[in-house]
Amino acid sequence: MNNFSEVSALLKELCAAKGVSGAENEAAKAAAKLLEKYMPAKIDPLGSVTGTAGEGETHILLDAHLDQIGLIVTAIDEDGFLKVAKCGGADIRVLAAAEVTVHGKENVFGVITSTPPHLSKPEDSNKAKGFDEIAVDIGMTKEEAEKVVSLGDRITFNGAYSELLGSRVASPSIDDRAGVAAILRCLELIKDKKLGCKISVMFSVQEETGGSGAQAGAFAAAADEAIAADVSFASAPGVSGEKYAKLGGGTMIGYAPSLDYEMSRKLSEIAEKKNIPSQPEVMGGKTGTNCDEIQVSGRGVKTALLSIPLRNMHTAVEVCDLEDIESTARLMAEYITERGGKNA
Amino acid sequence: MLEMIKELCTLSGISGRENAVRDYIIEKIKDYAEYSVDPLGNLIVFKKGKNPAKNKVMLDAHMDEVGMIITAITAEGYLKFAKVGGIDSRVMLGRAVRVGDKAVNGVIGIKPVHLVDKGAEADIPKSEDLYIDIGAKDKAEAEEYVRPGDAAWFAGDFVEFGNGFVKSKALDDRAGCAILIELIRSELQYDAWFSFSTQEEIGTRGAQASAFTIAPDYAIVVETTTAADISGVKDEKRVCICGKGGTVSFMDRSTIYNKELFDKAFEVAEREGIACQPKTMVAGGNDAGAIHKSRGGVKVLTVSVPCRYLHSPSCVIKYSDVDESLKLIKAMAEEFAKW
Known part of the structure; x- marks a missing residue:
């Protein structure tokens, strides 16, 4: 059906495991099992799945939220x-x-x-x-x-994970299992590389009810930089204009006062250099994602946001393009590789 | 019969596209009765009984279900549609559907609630603004799979749940079809005529023709009807109640039923120990509206399986009501044949 079978299999498995805010156990188990391929996975006191791998001067936290509405x-x-x-x-x-x-x-x-x-x-x-x-x-x-x-x-x-035309799929809870899938796919892409940095992964709980999981998890990780992978609005009938992303148009690189401007620019540069489809998403203040909690955790964390365009957010027929998950994963992987290379 | 209802509900058959349902029914009945298909697609069946009937009795159930018909494809590749039958937009938003001969997956999209103006969070889009997204990149890609005039229908599984309940699309009126199939496959006391009718949901078109052809003295319409025995609804507003048996109508929006037949149904039910209840509200309509006016007039009875959330992708019936309805319908057909 499409050329994104690894991403599709990941997303399908993650969407099948249920986890509403504050009761993410089943989703956490599924995500932890998948994370174990790359690093030991732990469950923190609030229920978030966490893991750490690699050594280096720079410590980068990758976050996606586990819970669904x-x-x-x-x-x-x-x-x-x-x-x-x-x-x-x-x-x-x-x-x-x-x-x-x-x-x-x-x-x-x-x-x-x-x-x-x-x-x-x-x-x-x-x-x-x-x-x-x-x-x-x-x-x-x-x-x-x-x-x-x-x-x-x-x-x-309820709702089936169903394949639409091309590389588009519909399912409940793509918000934010698509982000979890992107991070797991990123780890797959960098698994054989010698990284010059330390990576922490956090699949955080309770984003949809205010971001408690990310706040606690980011404090515990105490990273230097963070990249969150979430979903954002794709254009659709009644959702039109420059403000909204094109479904299948690539990962959305966040620009906002609360996001680290250099990280955002760096991500855009890498996307261009490596021919990774991307589109900017500009916000005038905070982001409405876990970035808002991560940024101000502990002594403060430089934070970036990559978003996957999504239609029908918060319904049982959320629609995304697998290609956008893949480009999110690739950009994240290239960024980590470059940051590690500099430190090595 | 449950397995048959499941198979029938899984088939797609909006009004005017009942072919798959009709083919299925023919397979099930062809060894038990004579049948023909009329110009409107009605499946007309004659079943010989042990005895000739004094009166000609017609049993009717409709094959079509509510759904959608594709009207246009937009430049961006979205599908516009018209509703086929009465569907409340509120049960359509955010639903999975299938479209066209290739049965491609689609969804009825909605603007994310995050982007809706404050105070408008409960506002339902106008019917003409609804659309189906099949994931096409543009019009050309969509046109490879779908043409205007194609049918679309609700996706979703047939689910058995709770204490004897089932959930599916199209229980209206595949439950009725299953009851008639069961009757045709059983031994009948008297000769009987059956109409598996088309296009009930857009105004009882099929039954008008099949009633003319059969020319019955009595008819029994076998349907599903609006059970509102749900949270927050009390007493007669519940209309009928799941688990209390076949529902008999005295009046709805298309028919004033023959009082003698209505009374007889309760008399027979009591005599035979069959669960049966009256429909306690004048609402809805069915093939009886067309049949009772056919030729010189036909005495009509409607027996319905109580069904919650009618005309939604998630119709719910209690299975025991199908069994009770079948018993009552069989008994009434015998009564009318010898009346």
Whole structure:
């Protein structure tokens, strides 16, 4: 189907492992197993996966977040329906009739309630229902539900990892398993090289709920420089203009006051020199990613951001181009090689 | 029957494109009955019973499902579409779909909520702004796979869950099709006529023709209907309830049902110990709307399997209701044949 089979296999495996903010265990296990190929993997006190390899004067931290947006069970009603709230920035417009998995004592299938057009007024369909009006139907009575579901259980949105045309794929949780895949792919690209620098990897928890994982993990790593790999907005109908990236147009190199300008420039130079597809992403303040936490951790860390263009962010049909993950991995690998070479 | 419902639901067949569903049904019934396909694509079946019927009874279920039809391909390679049948846009956003003869994967995209204006986070895009993204780089690439006029339908698995529930697209009305297939494959007391009808979802087009052809005295429409027995909905607003059996209508938006037949259904259900319930709201419509006005008029009964989230990619039924509906429909067909 496409020429990015390694990246596709990585992304598929990572997306299959679930992990809503604060309950990333399954995703952490999958990511740790993949990281073990390159360095010993550990789980830190908040649940982030971390690892360190190489020696050198410069210490570079690579970060991508492990958690995905989802829902959290707040109550079980008298008929066994689950009342829920957001865990991370779930989009209420895509909830009606969504298929979900409740991560209870076992994985429980569910459907988010909706009202058919036969029973609603035409104008009702202009507004999404709020959390007070919806619930998750797990086909159980209250007594049955209470045996398998507890308050606080996380809920993920179901959806297959599906191949679209060319090298584009759709899946839930590409935000930010694409970033995790990019870092693992980067490690593969540099695994046989003698690096002149120390590399730390962090697959951080709780980005979607504020970045606690990155804040703690970056402090523990105490690196000199950091590169975060996250997703950002790709152009799509209703999302147009210079501001948004082209899907398949290459890795997005972040420029922002909070990002280290020299690192950003260096990444752009390397991309040009090595013919790695890239596009700039310019922000006027902070970035809304883990970079914001990493930058100010400990004594401060020079931080750069590489983003993978994504459509339909925070839905079960997030769409990315595998080519953009590959270019993110390649640019990261070239940057590390160059920084290490200088120090060697 | 569950396996048959699963297979039927997995087939794609929006209104006017019921071919795959019809072929499947023919395979299942051809050794048990005589059949023909009429000009509108209806599959008309005659099944000989142990006895000739005093009255001609027609049993109807529709083969088509709600979905989408591709209207245009944009310069950027996105697919524009029209809804086929009544679908609320709210159940379409962010859904996986399949498109065209090659069944390519696509998604119904939506502007990320992060980029939506404050205060507009719950606003649903207009139907005409919806689109399908198949990952095409441009119009030319999309055109290699899709043409205007192609069908699109919801992707998604058939799932058994909870306490005897199943979830799928197209349960409306493949559950009804499965009930009729089961009847045709069983031994019947009386001769019976069946219509697996086309184009119900765009206005009961198929049944209008098949009812004319069959010319029945009585008809039983076998359907799914709107169960609203969900969180936050009480009493009669629930319309019908999963697990309480076949749902019998006294009136909907297309038919006022014959009162004698309605009463008889409850009488027979009680006599035979079959679970059955009334539909407690005047809503929706079905092939009965076309059939009762056919020729000189036809007495009609509708028995529906209660179905939550009708016309969404995630319809939900309780399997026991299929069994109860089948029992009631079989008993009623016998009643009407000898009435």
